[in-house]
Amino acid sequence: MVREDNCKVQRGSQHARSNVDRHEASLHSHSLSLEMLLHRLMTTDTKQDDTFVKILLMIGKFGTFQWRLVALTFIPNIMLAFFMFADTFMFTPQKSYCNTSWILALGPNLSEAEQLNLTVPRNSKGSFMTCHMYLPVSQDLDFIIQFGLNYTDTCQNGWIYPDTKKRSLINEFNLVCGMEPKMETVQATSLTGLLIGALFSGFISDKVGRQPVILLSLLGLIIFGFGTAFVNSFYQYLVFRFCASLAMASYTISSISLTTEWLRGEHRAHSTILGHCFFAVGIMLLTGLAYGLPHWRLLFLVGGMPTFLFISYIWILPESPQWLVVKGKVKEAQEVLCYAASVNKKTIPFNLLNEVRGSRPGVTKASVLDFCNNRQLFKVTLVMGGIWFAVSYNYFMLSLKMKELGMSIHFSHVIPGILKLPARLCCIFLLARMGRKWSLAVTLFPVTVISFLLLIFPEELNSMMILMVALGEFSLAITVTVLFIYTPELLPTVLRATGLGLVCLASMTGAILALTIIRYTPHFLPIFLSCVSAILAITFTSLLWETKDQPLSNSLEHFPLLRFNVTMTEDTLSGDVFEEAARNAILNTQIPRLDSSSDLSEEAARNTTLNTPTHTVSSTALKHFEDKEADSQAP
Template sequence: MEIEEAYQVVGEFGHYQKRAVAVLILIQVYMAGQSMLIVLVGAAPQYHLDQDVSRFSSHQELSQHVTFTEDVDSIVTEWFLIQQQAYKVSLAGSLFFAGVLVGNIVFGPLSDRIGRKPIFLTALFLEVIFGYVTALAPTYELFAFSRLLVGLMNGGIGLVCFVLTQEYVGKSYWAMTGTLSNMTFAVGIALFGALGYYIRPWRHLATAANSPGVLFFLLCVTLPESPRWLYSQGRTEKAEEVLRYVALRNGNPVGNLTLRRVCKAGRDGEGSGVMRLVTHPVLRWRTVVLMYIWYACSLVYYGLTLGASETSGSRYVNVAMYGLVELPAYPVCMYFINKPWAGRKKSTASFLCLAGISCFCTIFFPEKTGVLLNATSLALLGKLMVSAAFNIVYVYTSELYPTVIRNAGLGVCSMSCRVGGILAPFVPSMRAIHSSMPFTVFCVSGLTAGGLSFLLPETLNAPAAETLDQLHSAPCGRVIHSKVRLYEDDQSKLNRK
């Protein structure tokens, strides 16, 4: 039987799979804390200098003449990262996301080649270690370097963890598990804001935010390898063994479960890796379109986040709101992507276009007014729409790539996503050209990405491709090759005549 038929026998989302997926989803809370750590540990309080800072030639001299007027414990107050040294806080944050970028590129192809579980556990273990280095760092230089390493591991964990939540269950549950992963990340941001409110010393906060990783690592050690990955690699007997184990733990033991034998990925030049995304005609076009969509989602999402966060008040409340504002997007997109009249493609395109239109409409409304409809509310509506699109894109992308190259595809798309996140802070500075320029950029990005989404095939209720050979025959590959096949069928009929 095929792998998808085996899930029908074993159970698409049984008791054991629910527990395994729950652990993987809850890891998103830990990852969110690591991603948002610099926001609170790098908090810059108000301060007073009794002399001109240019006179100070050393860190010790500066510390004797600066007085912080707020009761804040952060890397700023410990290492006096003010004035000419203030850039170091942003640098540490940039190093984290640079690490995430590299982690997406490196760990995706590695997990496709070596396996999901060993790469995932290695990255999780090292992230916990480097997280404690962050909390105990005696100097800024070691702190910044540890953030780079934590980001590197975080990028790998996020990618492989998301894929595992998909591959442990039947395809009909992919949208749900993918959405829950993204929703839990948003909840994790809110919880981190609450944690920072109660734990103020930055070293204690870094330790508390990192410690759940130890528990998650111990829980994940017992998880099995992805049966889909084993099957795609030609390790059919091992895949059958894992499926029987899952069936037993689901309370649905199966005695005779035999999968159809497939050739190991990599034979006859099929291979897995980033190069297949370039050389394979279907994957090449698909990857180019998806990379732009991921880039646009990230640019609009983070750009709007920076714009919406320009409010006064408690920094802890603001951090929590960054997460909570996303939550309504997830049930909305879950509803639409499972409807035949909407599906993945139309939902992605619609939410991106609505995000672009919302940004465009902000040009015609004042930023602050007493009425409900204003630039701020429209910007938040745009963020809601792009959050929904971002969530769908994760699920949609995993369905568009075969198992043998799924992590590599997600890794390349995530790389493009990080580029959008890096560029997003520079967009608000375009106000110097014209006040409407930032929202014009967001509008154009959302509309163009939404339009390109229509070039991708629909994957709703379509069987997932396991190998590159199946990609040509899978429904999600028919859009690109339909004309070629029709021509070949006509030629075959003519030859028979």
């Protein structure tokens, strides 16, 4: 009996193994068909990108049209730098005294020093008090000189600024004696404008196009940037600065998206580096004008006058053809491409131009929710957001540290501005040698080291601290340029501007956090957090992939979606519908169910299931695909 049972068990196990072999053979054939189907679908997905690359090559790698596009989009960076850092020169300290001109009615020939000596009380150190005055009396001047004045009160007729040679917001709106504006509040207002602009402008740019958002942003710079020279109160100034920051964030995101989608390879990187060089020039221009002009209104008038030239962009700035194709506006895309070719004196073959076609409905529809539903897109946005947060926090921490070290307001802007020019140019060699990913990691490493040294070095070594902060700003300038090149290349065209807006949102959050922590926490904590955030940013960089010399992704098809609920029938599998249904079938994968025999043991079934591929496609789709392949190979 035992032998018979053993034989039954052996025969049963042999039967189970034969069942497993049959299933493995069937799954192997399905796997081969699946590989063929995947190859077919990958070819279909990239065909449109290949066509676009060919057309851009036919137009010319970097001809007259590309040069003009770069100039049009990056010359405004000078104005962006001007308006972004103008607040620094608007609130220079002013020595104020109460306006006591009432005594001039008694003694019109009194000098300024005599007037102050008679009408302004002194503090315990012998200096004139800035917020108090002696009350007027009815006696004559000789009586006041002989006996003096006794009763004091706060300033009643405003203030005077005898030692001030320049007109700033302080003496324009009398922001003294308890009404002094906090620079943290002014900076937070501008950063909030940048934050909100980044949040909404990217979404709008992906919906209505790059060109309209750029034009609206430039209009905002004209109204709220140049218009700041005409405000009548400090609160109006804050409102105008907030709106100008909205325009600056919108322009930055949309212009980067536009140039990224027009240019290819190293030209894309070089154009971004050139744009950041324009930004550094804008900082130095602002510093020179602020040093030479005697009035803050003149600074905005003279510096903001070139913004009116941007009105011409209505007629000469092109739209992104990739965005037009993704949105199904094929005719407009073809017209823009033909215009670019005519500017470069090139010709696009008619048959190649006809291959440009809009994407099918339902494929390019995208929303902000895709940043949560698409696992790969969510990962990219989260990782890049963390890196942008760390870089922005470190940048503002070092900038505020430079001010704490006693640097003059002009010197602290000129030196970083000069250093940023060679820093941007270093990006050319880094990106050519190392690519995007390693360049980002290499430039973040010195920031980590410098933050650690600032944490352990004593503050008495003032010169050494200034040198380290300057080197840290130099390294961060390179990092920011690499980020502006790397981030758009990681995002698909259909959501590129929205993704840039989200990472810029993280950047502004890091800047606001830096302002808050530096003001309300002990001295060592901001630097310690700077070191930790830089280490985390380097770690996050390892999670990304290299994008150098890679084509841009147009749609979310290049990112694996979490789930698609699509039903497929044999009647729908024809032509483009077959490709769409097969694609959805592949993405809607599930664990295969094996029709195991009753003799197959539970253990063998479990092992068979675990050892088989998890990605399958319906038999109807595979059969139809194999039939199409056989028909295509038949003579």
